[in-house]
Amino acid sequence: MRRRRRFLDLTFWGLALLAFVCIALPSLSIVGSVIHQAVPVLGWSLFTQRTNALGIENAILGSLLLLVGVLVVAGTIGVAGGVYLAEFAPARLQRFLRFFSDVLAGMPSIVVGYIGYVTLVVAFHWGFSLLAAVVALSVLVLPYIVKTTEVSFRQVPTTLREAAAGLGLPRSKTVWRILLPPAASGVISGLIVALAISTGELAPLLFTAGFSDQNPTLQLLHHQVPYLTSVTFTDLALPGARAHATAAAAAAVSLAIVVILIAAGRLMTVRARRATRGMAL
Amino acid sequence: MTELPSIRVGPSRSPASGPQEDKLPSSEPSVSDPAEVEATHGPSVFRVENLFFYYGDHLALRDITLDIRPREITSLIGPSGCGKTTFIRCLNRLNDLIPGTRLEGRVEFDGESLYGPDVRAIELRRRIGMVFQKPNPFPKSIYENVALAPRMNRMKGNLDDVVEESLVRAALWDEVKDKLRASAFSLSGGQQQRLCIARAIAVRPEVILMDEPCSALDPVATFRIEELMEDLKNDYTIVIVTHNMQQAARVSDRTAFFTVDTSQGGRTGVMVEIGATSKIFTAPSDQRTEDYITGRFG
Amino acid sequence: MTATAERATVPGPPSGLSARARRRSELTGRDVTVSAVLAVAAFVPAAALVWLTYEMAKQAYPAIVFNGWRFFTTKTFTLGNLYGGTPIVHHGYQAAHGAQYGVLPFLFGTVVSSAIAVVVAVPLSVGGALFLADRVPARLQGALGTFLEVLAGIPSVVFGLWGVFTFGPLMSRTGFKWLAALHIPWLSGSPGAGQGLLTASLVLAVMIIPIIASTTRELFRSVPPLTKEGAVALGLTPSETARHVTIPFVRTGILAATILGLGRALGETIAVLIISGNALNIYPHSIFDPFSTMAAGIAAILDGALTDSTGMALHALGEVGLVLLLVTLLANLGGRFLTRRFSVGGLPVGRGI
Numbered sequence: 001m002r003r004r005r006r007f008l009d010l011t012f013w014g015l016a017l018l019a020f021v022c023i024a025l026p027s028l029s030i031v032g033s034v035i036h037q038a039v040p041v042l043g044w045s046l047f048t049q050r051t052n053a054l055g056i057e058n059a060i061l062g063s064l065l066l067l068v069g070v071l072v073v074a075g076t077i078g079v080a081g082g083v084y085l086a087e088f089a090p091a092r093l094q095r096f097l098r099f100f101s102d103v104l105a106g107m108p109s110i111v112v113g114y115i116g117y118v119t120l121v122v123a124f125h126w127g128f129s130l131l132a133a134v135v136a137l138s139v140l141v142l143p144y145i146v147k148t149t150e151v152s153f154r155q156v157p158t159t160l161r162e163a164a165a166g167l168g169l170p171r172s173k174t175v176w177r178i179l180l181p182p183a184a185s186g187v188i189s190g191l192i193v194a195l196a197i198s199t200g201e202l203a204p205l206l207f208t209a210g211f212s213d214q215n216p217t218l219q220l221l222h223h224q225v226p227y228l229t230s231v232t233f234t235d236l237a238l239p240g241a242r243a244h245a246t247a248a249a250a251a252a253v254s255l256a257i258v259v260i261l262i263a264a265g266r267l268m269t270v271r272a273r274r275a276t277r278g279m280a281l
Numbered sequence: 282m283t284e285l286p287s288i289r290v291g292p293s294r295s296p297a298s299g300p301q302e303d304k305l306p307s308s309e310p311s312v313s314d315p316a317e318v319e320a321t322h323g324p325s326v327f328r329v330e331n332l333f334f335y336y337g338d339h340l341a342l343r344d345i346t347l348d349i350r351p352r353e354i355t356s357l358i359g360p361s362g363c364g365k366t367t368f369i370r371c372l373n374r375l376n377d378l379i380p381g382t383r384l385e386g387r388v389e390f391d392g393e394s395l396y397g398p399d400v401r402a403i404e405l406r407r408r409i410g411m412v413f414q415k416p417n418p419f420p421k422s423i424y425e426n427v428a429l430a431p432r433m434n435r436m437k438g439n440l441d442d443v444v445e446e447s448l449v450r451a452a453l454w455d456e457v458k459d460k461l462r463a464s465a466f467s468l469s470g471g472q473q474q475r476l477c478i479a480r481a482i483a484v485r486p487e488v489i490l491m492d493e494p495c496s497a498l499d500p501v502a503t504f505r506i507e508e509l510m511e512d513l514k515n516d517y518t519i520v521i522v523t524h525n526m527q528q529a530a531r532v533s534d535r536t537a538f539f540t541v542d543t544s545q546g547g548r549t550g551v552m553v554e555i556g557a558t559s560k561i562f563t564a565p566s567d568q569r570t571e572d573y574i575t576g577r578f579g
Numbered sequence: 580m581t582a583t584a585e586r587a588t589v590p591g592p593p594s595g596l597s598a599r600a601r602r603r604s605e606l607t608g609r610d611v612t613v614s615a616v617l618a619v620a621a622f623v624p625a626a627a628l629v630w631l632t633y634e635m636a637k638q639a640y641p642a643i644v645f646n647g648w649r650f651f652t653t654k655t656f657t658l659g660n661l662y663g664g665t666p667i668v669h670h671g672y673q674a675a676h677g678a679q680y681g682v683l684p685f686l687f688g689t690v691v692s693s694a695i696a697v698v699v700a701v702p703l704s705v706g707g708a709l710f711l712a713d714r715v716p717a718r719l720q721g722a723l724g725t726f727l728e729v730l731a732g733i734p735s736v737v738f739g740l741w742g743v744f745t746f747g748p749l750m751s752r753t754g755f756k757w758l759a760a761l762h763i764p765w766l767s768g769s770p771g772a773g774q775g776l777l778t779a780s781l782v783l784a785v786m787i788i789p790i791i792a793s794t795t796r797e798l799f800r801s802v803p804p805l806t807k808e809g810a811v812a813l814g815l816t817p818s819e820t821a822r823h824v825t826i827p828f829v830r831t832g833i834l835a836a837t838i839l840g841l842g843r844a845l846g847e848t849i850a851v852l853i854i855s856g857n858a859l860n861i862y863p864h865s866i867f868d869p870f871s872t873m874a875a876g877i878a879a880i881l882d883g884a885l886t887d888s889t890g891m892a893l894h895a896l897g898e899v900g901l902v903l904l905l906v907t908l909l910a911n912l913g914g915r916f917l918t919r920r921f922s923v924g925g926l927p928v929g930r931g932i
Contacts, residue, residue, distance in 0.1 A: 005819075006816070008818060009816040011818075012818030012821070013710070013714065015706055016706040016707070016710035016714070017710055017714075018706070019705075019706025019707040019709075019710065020706070020707040020710040020711065023703060023730075023788050023789075026746070027726075027729075027730050027733070029745060029746070030738070030745075033744065033745040034737060034741065077620045077623050078620075080616070080617045081617070081620040081621035081624065083617055084617035084618050084621035085621055088614040088617060088618070089618070089621065090380075090598065090602065096625075097621050097624070097625055099915075100625035100628050100629075102915065103908065103911055104628040106842045106846075106907055106908070106910070106911035107628070107631065107846075107907070108845070108848070108900075108907050110846070110874045110877050110900070111631065111635060111846075111904050112631065113848075114635075114638075114877060114881065114897065114900050115631050117881070118638055118897075119634055139627050139631070142623065142624050142627065146621070146624060159413060159415065159417035160417060160420075162375060162411075162413065162417070163419065163477070163480075165375060165378060165406060165605075166373060166375065166406055166410065166481070167407065167430040167481070168403050168404060168405070168430070168484065169403070169430055170403060170606075170607040170610050171605065171606055171610045172607075172613040178420075178429075181420060181421070193728075199734065200732060200735065202734070202735065202736050202849045203848040203849055203874070206878060207881060229734055229736045229849075232734075232736045232739075232740055233736050233849065233853070236739070236740055236743065236744070236853065237853075244744070247740060248740060251734070251740050254734050254736075254737070255733065255734065258729070259729055259732075261732075262729050262732050263725065265728075266721075266724075374604075377604070377605060378605070380598070398600060401607075402605055403604075403605060403607060
């Protein structure tokens, strides 16, 4: 009997280990295969040539430009909205807004792409453009930023709010001067991860950003924007090893950006935890 | 000084037979004991009448009536869960920050209704400082902790002077004058609590509410805070919640005893009696107080 | 003396301030302005959701009228002859000659691929999370959290690339061939180059595993040590503790995490588009056959639909999108209903991280 239980125990943990291997192996395989396929085109020219010359310079610049756009649009709106939910909104309104935000977080990205196309690109006559692409991406990551901001502010101990209220400080100044500094790391970490999500998106951009072999400009309307995920998507469907290698190279670069952003986000989270640790709860 | 315990409202209470004489005519005849209240202290700072407090449907405080006199230390004692903290937070409307709470009855501060429709709670709280159970300095420098509120409230005077004065008053200046720019978290717990007192003083309040200010401190730090309270009493009215009976006996002039009443279902805080500290601790008029003081209960 | 009698004697006006009066008394004029500005921002997600749903319904409306119930019974989705022929007129709306709009093949692909993905992903995620939470030293936990986060952040186009060039071919040479050799109905046939329903479903599973696993890992770690120690004190082995105490303790949470993963699988576009073999109007006769989903179908056909001069093709895709929206919405609401009963807390992971 004891033997049988010991055997079952080992089998159980063996299966759990196997499950973990099944999770870890694909990720290693993904990174390995993407880099392996990209090898033929890896080189300095990848970053200095544009897509019409087998480089991806314009796509990298375009992707970074989109990130800046998302930071400006979704960043400001999301952080402001999160602060409102955490510090100003009446309880019932909080629940209501949070519900909508959570539902929006589950919105399929292709739906956003479709609506972005029929309204922004066509009905508003913006054409395939930076602004249309940024708005579509922003709608997708907005709920995430709102949530992380709200959570970061909620993690600041209530005792600080009470101390500030006890001194008669106005709410807006309490938020800005006393609650923001300890919440900042968490908010920034949320923003960074939102950027990581944006880097990997393609479906909402497919019919809003367009593509161009030229380097992107700061024109908001009527100028198509090249970006990394599009290069991967288009080139892997083209015939020829060279195109496939370029697809993999673009994928590798976007993957690298994602990893760097997530690592930075993690670092900020650790800092955020440290910032609130010393405080009385 | 002898005083009668004022347990319930009612104008029928007999006047205090103390050594002092009435110097001022009574202006508020409906209060429990005008002669007693205004004997030497002028009008009450807080006058609470028939206060009921609810958390949602739960009645947390029932029918509290008491006065807080100026330039005195009034301590609120009682077993845990008796609503002392809830009560003291009614005095600066801090409970308003908790959704779902409700207050009935009348609370007057300096003769004005504290919960009147036109009272701005934030402005009011500048006149009523508060020190909390655990030290809660802002995550900023020592200097900033004290200077923040005066600066934001646009108070007159040199900010450096205000900071120094407040820290001196809070008996912390000598320990921190060389490291004003250091983080407030670098201080010990007792120092942090004195910093919080300095922060409260810097706004120049009329009253300081202290909610178990020493519960998180060691005996030495507790002693320093008690000394400080003795000193502050000359300029401020102090209300202190404490679960430490010795502390109440040591520092306060008047003591109110709260207890938990379960007779009407639920746990509701009620005030049993209020009176001179010496009387409450030596000759309480209510059996429940005596049981608590002598350690038979609580 | 009763409480009511007491209250009746209260002098002066009653002080039970309304929530509104209380708020007013807490905010300065400046606070009110700041609050109003922030409130506008806080309403943007709600407004965006309403706008997206409204626009979707508006775009789909002509197709809804044109198709009627045939939308859910027609087994093909063709745009018809976009360059000639007499347009069909139905209920006052025109469509290209020979056009047939049926959501069934897409609906079938979406439901089946997501179901397979969830069935594969859940046991792996729970097993892996259990291993990570219980068998890995505490100092590695932080790094593992980052690892799962990165995994969840891998762009779907990268999953597509991997699926079509590495994973698909590998499986068709090995696992799929062995499976086909068993001659189980619907699980047999030629795996081909490895593009099709099974590959896409498995890649979807890999995509949603980090979502389910990271949430589940957090849940396992939140189980109070005392609960586990109680079981150990009874003489249960670690695996028995896990099976009878840890997993049941967080069962609802796992269910909620699963539904979040399902939401992601239902809406996934690009990876499926690349790996599915992108076959329109095909009901897979075998699990290896090409297929399509609602999301991938919209992305694949939208280009062609733009050239339909009657505009009905675009509306029909809108109707597909509306169905997708409603299906995802239902899944999310289900998840919310479950999470409300067992609050997972933390961040929404519907978007991948």
